[in-house]
Amino acid sequence: MTLRLITSPPSFPRFTCHATALPPSPQISTPTSISSTSQLQSLTCALHCPHFQSCSGCTHEHNLHHPVILEDAKNFFRKYGVTDFTFDTCNLWGWRCRAKLAVRGSSTNPLIGLYEEGTHNVIDIPECKAHHPNIxxxxxxxxxxxxxxxxxxxxxxEGTGNLRYVQMAVTTHNTSLPAAKRYMSGKVQVTLVWNSRNETSAGSEKLNALANFLWKKGGPRSRLHLIHSVWANFQTSEKNIIFGNRWRHLLGERDFWEHVGGIDVSLAPSSFGQANTRAFDALLQKLQKYVPYESSVTDLYAGAGVIGLSLAAARKCRQGLMLSYRSIKCIEINKESKVSFEKTIERLPATVDSNITWHHADASK
Structure with a gap:
C-alpha cells in the first residue's frame, strides 16, 4: 500500500472515440476488414474495469463509442432541427474528477466505494477506471x-462510527504547469463527512488527526503532492443524505478553482460541479457557437453559474439598445453556491458587459 503512495499515480491510456449523426462517407472495404475494425473498436472502447460486475457506478461496459442511448439522443436533437449533432466520449478512463464515496467496513478493513445496486452494501473500488488516477x-x-x-x-x-462518506474533487487548474501536463497533475480536495454535530463534538481529535495525516502524507511537503485541501462536513441525520449543513475548512487552500468554458470557476466543496471536467469544457465551447449574440439567458439549476457566465465571457449576452433584455440570470436552490458565483464574477474578463444576477430559488416551481 505504501509503495502506491510514494510513486506517481498510475496513468491510464487515453482512448477516445467519436460518433456523429451525419452519414458516413462511402467506403469500399471487404467484409473481413469491416469485422476486424468492429472487433478492434469494441475492444478499445471497453471499460476493462475489475469492479464492473459488482459496482453500481457504471452501467455500460462495451462499445462505449456507441452507447444504447445514442440513437435516442440523435432522434431528440433531429426533432428540434439540430442536424449536426455529434457524440464524443472524450477520455474513456480517468475522466471522473468528482466522486462521493461511502466509507464502511472496519478500521482494519475499510471499504471505500459505492453501494452494490439495490443494497446498502459498499463495494470497495480501489482500481476504478472512471476515477481520475489521483482520486x-x-x-x-x-x-x-x-x-x-x-x-x-x-x-x-447502529448510527455509530466516525467517517460516513468522503468527497474527492480534482482541480486541474494550475497555470504554473504547461497546459498538456495540468490534467494528470491535478490536486485532490478531500471532504471528510464526519458523524458528529460539529468540530467540538466527541471524536473531533480523530478528525483532526486524520486531516493532519492526509496533509502530511499528501500535502505540498510530501514526496508526492496529491492533496489540494482537507474539509470537514458534519452529518448526523439518520436519512440517506450525504452532506449536513455545517462545513469547516481544515487544511490547505480554501479556494478551489477550475478553468472551463473559457473562464476561471470557483467551486466550494458544497457546490455542484460536473464530474467530467474535460467533456464539460468541450460542451461549453460548443454551446457558445449556438447561442446568438445579444441573447438573454436564464441558467436553471445554475450552481455557481458556470454555463451562464461562460456565455457572458464569450460576449454572447452583450447589452444592446434594450438593456433589460440582454442579461444572465442564474437560478439555484443551494444558497451556499452564491459565494462561488461571486468569486467567479470577480475573475470574469473586463470585456463582459452583461447584466448578471444570481437568484436563490427552486427552479422546479
Whole structure:
C-alpha cells in the first residue's frame, strides 16, 4: 500500500472515440476488414474495469463509442432541427474528477466505494477506471490513515462510527504547469463527512488527526503532492443524505478553482460541479457557437453559474439598445453556491458587459 503512495499515480491510456449523426462517407472495404475494425473498436472502447460486475457506478461496459442511448439522443436533437449533432466520449478512463464515496467496513478493513445496486452494501473500488488516477491515489492514502489511526467507519444500523462518506474533487487548474501536463497533475480536495454535530463534538481529535495525516502524507511537503485541501462536513441525520449543513475548512487552500468554458470557476466543496471536467469544457465551447449574440439567458439549476457566465465571457449576452433584455440570470436552490458565483464574477474578463444576477430559488416551481 505504501509503495502506491510514494510513486506517481498510475496513468491510464487515453482512448477516445467519436460518433456523429451525419452519414458516413462511402467506403469500399471487404467484409473481413469491416469485422476486424468492429472487433478492434469494441475492444478499445471497453471499460476493462475489475469492479464492473459488482459496482453500481457504471452501467455500460462495451462499445462505449456507441452507447444504447445514442440513437435516442440523435432522434431528440433531429426533432428540434439540430442536424449536426455529434457524440464524443472524450477520455474513456480517468475522466471522473468528482466522486462521493461511502466509507464502511472496519478500521482494519475499510471499504471505500459505492453501494452494490439495490443494497446498502459498499463495494470497495480501489482500481476504478472512471476515477481520475489521483482520486484513486487519495483513496488509498485515506485507507492507510483510517487503519493507522483506528478511525471507525460508519455503521448504518447502529448510527455509530466516525467517517460516513468522503468527497474527492480534482482541480486541474494550475497555470504554473504547461497546459498538456495540468490534467494528470491535478490536486485532490478531500471532504471528510464526519458523524458528529460539529468540530467540538466527541471524536473531533480523530478528525483532526486524520486531516493532519492526509496533509502530511499528501500535502505540498510530501514526496508526492496529491492533496489540494482537507474539509470537514458534519452529518448526523439518520436519512440517506450525504452532506449536513455545517462545513469547516481544515487544511490547505480554501479556494478551489477550475478553468472551463473559457473562464476561471470557483467551486466550494458544497457546490455542484460536473464530474467530467474535460467533456464539460468541450460542451461549453460548443454551446457558445449556438447561442446568438445579444441573447438573454436564464441558467436553471445554475450552481455557481458556470454555463451562464461562460456565455457572458464569450460576449454572447452583450447589452444592446434594450438593456433589460440582454442579461444572465442564474437560478439555484443551494444558497451556499452564491459565494462561488461571486468569486467567479470577480475573475470574469473586463470585456463582459452583461447584466448578471444570481437568484436563490427552486427552479422546479
Amino acid at each position: 484513486n491515489a487519495a483513496v488509498e492514502l485515506l485507507r492507510q490513515g483510517i487503519t493507522e489511526l483506528d478511525i471507525e467507519p460508519f455503521l448504518e444500523d
